[in-house]
Amino acid sequence: MLHMPRLSLCLALLACLPAAAAEPEQPDSTLTRTPVEISGLRDVEWRRYRQMAESFKAYDRYRQLAPTAPLVLQLEPVADESLVLGVRLTIVSDNLHIPVAVDPFGRFILPFSQAALDEDASVLINRKQGDIRWTVAIRSEGVPRNAVRLGDLRLACRITWAVEQIDTPAAIRQRVADLGGLCDSQRAQLVQPLPEPGSKITMLLGQTRTVLPTRFYTAAQLGWKPPVYDRNLPDSTLFEFSAPDRPPVIPAACQGRRARHGLHAEDDDC
Numbered sequence: 001m002l003h004m005p006r007l008s009l010c011l012a013l014l015a016c017l018p019a020a021a022a023e024p025e026q027p028d029s030t031l032t033r034t035p036v037e038i039s040g041l042r043d044v045e046w047r048r049y050r051q052m053a054e055s056f057k058a059y060d061r062y063r064q065l066a067p068t069a070p071l072v073l074q075l076e077p078v079a080d081e082s083l084v085l086g087v088r089l090t091i092v093s094d095n096l097h098i099p100v101a102v103d104p105f106g107r108f109i110l111p112f113s114q115a116a117l118d119e120d121a122s123v124l125i126n127r128k129q130g131d132i133r134w135t136v137a138i139r140s141e142g143v144p145r146n147a148v149r150l151g152d153l154r155l156a157c158r159i160t161w162a163v164e165q166i167d168t169p170a171a172i173r174q175r176v177a178d179l180g181g182l183c184d185s186q187r188a189q190l191v192q193p194l195p196e197p198g199s200k201i202t203m204l205l206g207q208t209r210t211v212l213p214t215r216f217y218t219a220a221q222l223g224w225k226p227p228v229y230d231r232n233l234p235d236s237t238l239f240e241f242s243a244p245d246r247p248p249v250i251p252a253a254c255q256g257r258r259a260r261h262g263l264h265a266e267d268d269d270c
Helices: 007-016 054-065 114-118 150-167 170-178
Strands: 044-048 073-077 089-092 097-100 122-128 132-136 147-149 189-193 200-205 208-211 238-242 262-264
Touching: 054 150, 132 150, 147 150, 150 170, 150 189
Parallel strands: none
Antiparallel strands: 044 122, 073 132, 089 097, 089 122, 147 238, 189 262, 200 208, 200 238
16 A cells, blocks of 8 residues: 655655755645535545546556556555544535445545546545545455565555646656656655564565565664565565564654655655
8 A cells, every 4th residue: 555645745755856956846726725624524634536536547557567456545544543434435526426435444446437527526535634644555366465566566656656746846746757757766765564563574586585674674663665666576576574573662753653655755764
């Protein structure tokens, strides 16, 4: 799964990409987030349907990375795990009200709606802004439950950037392009949470099994940084998780937290 971190993505990229002479411009004013109210909650989490629909195009374009995986999105709580219980997602406009089914794990399939595009509909969740994050949950058939497939992570990265770049400042988009693409550069770290802190990660490449060294982990070992950029590794590469030989010592600042999905600067703390 891959988090869609909006402005935090821009800030991370500013930290991890080469310096530029010009200051990044502000996002288009038409995309500025304004408070939205639903079911008594102010400023709920939302996205323009038109922006989310970019996921369809990216999925079709890069589907060869994970041919058997459906396009599934997921809602992930930032801190309180209970917030995913009873979460509701709705596509709304002046003339539309389309409920979207969400499973107990927060996973859903966004339906295509030409009417939602034509009416510039919004996708709303009944949670306050900042409590829930969007993720991309790509998973190919046959992948063991304790493993992830590299091609799935690559496809999720492509889909995430297709959505995020819509409201990313042009200066940052250009710097990303200069590097050859956000999902192809080691300078932008894709962070994934581990099943448990310090989980052992074994890379399965054909008949070869290799335990990943600590440089693939975040500082507190709550997450890891898969090498989606490494073209020497085929999409079929698997990464298997198992219990750590020795649980890591979690810094006080990271206690009770989880690694953040998404693309971050190289000094991501937890």
